[in-house]
Amino acid sequence: MRIATYNVEWFNALFDDAGNLLDDGEWSARWKVTRADQLAALGIVFTAIDADAVMIIEAPDHNGKRATVPALENFARVMKLRARKAIVGFENDTQQEIALLFDPDRLSAEHDPKGSETGKKGASDAPRFDGVFRIDLDIDATEDRVTFSKPPFEIAARTTAGTAFRMIGAHLKSKAPHGAKTHDEVMSKSIANRRKQQAQAVWLRQRVETHLRAKEPLIVMGDMNDGPGLDAYEHLFGHSTVEIIMGEGGAPEMMLFDPHARRALSRRIGAINTTSRFFLSGENRFMQALLDYIMVSPDLHRLNPGWRIWHPFDDLACWNMPELREALITASDHFPVTIDIDL
DSSP states (O other): OEEEEEEOTTGGGGBOTTSOBOOSSSBOSSTTOBHHHHHHHHHHHHHHHOOSEEEEEEESOOSSSOOHHHHHHHHHHHHTOSOOEEEEOSOOSSSOEEEEEEOTTTEEEEEOOOSOOOGGGOBSSOOOTTSOEEEOSSSSSOOEEEOOSSOOEEEEEEETTSOEEEEEEEEEEOOOOTTOOSHHHHHHHHHHHHHHHHHHHHHHHHHHHHHHHTTOOEEEEEEEEOOSSOGGGHHHHSSOHHHHHHTTTSOGGGOOBOHHHHHHHTOSSSOOOOOEEEEETTTTEEEEEOOEEEEEOHHHHTTOOEEEEOOTTTSHHHHTOHHHHHHHHHHOSBOOEEEEOOO
8 A cells, every 4th residue: 555645835826725636837836837737747747646535735725614524526537546535634724734635445534533622712732733731831930822823633544444543734833033134033033943842752652652553553744844954953952843743862662763854863964864845045045944744653654655756856756757857846736655565
């Protein structure tokens, strides 16, 4: 079985309010890319990866006017994808939903949130992801109340062969210091936002530990954004978001595994894998970063799965297929990550 995670930049801008594709020559929300060109590129990419399930980060919006599921299912129908059934988690107000597009002939999947509902009072022990998490962020003996702008998407899945497993789709991102004017204000807001992201990672890690203790096969995937632009504060916190979620330094049976994360965490200087490519206008150059992961529980790691980043310049097969190479660049500023695993 092939499972993927894919952050599609401004996917929402490719649909009208009824979920129909805006397949025309107007500009998409991507720089100098038309909506028709981005849709065509996405069709090529989704067809090429041919996944049984794709965790889509930044999926089309889900609110009172628009709905994620019909938009994605229309996309799958037009592109003739096997993964043609969609489900979505808790809606958010960022126009960046987390959703799953999957092949119903290969598996079943449903939104299955865990944890207690908290209301505004919050809870400190792995509450439901649309609730409030209480944690002392700055060691001042006062609990802070943390929420997710994009609540992680918890899925109970079962293959047609009968294997049950859990998936969690996540998009953790530290906000830019909006409104800050002075250097001190920028520093203060950046640190506060980074601290909140770390608290969200702790919250997600609590849920991971619950599943690992129960011996439930688990895949945690999505965009765990520790950069670019956050490294300046790394020394203040000790552990990155990725290290916290994976359980770095803990008992082997309580750790998640991702080979690209493992390689990056094992070195400070040298080559690492990358899953995204951003243009830095101030420097007139591109920057690459490792932001997208598929982390698996120890029982799934023992099945010897194979990971792949569909990077147009780093993956030889992608490079040798010009149509796919160009489509990957046009479709999004992130590239898909897949795992092939015998479930």
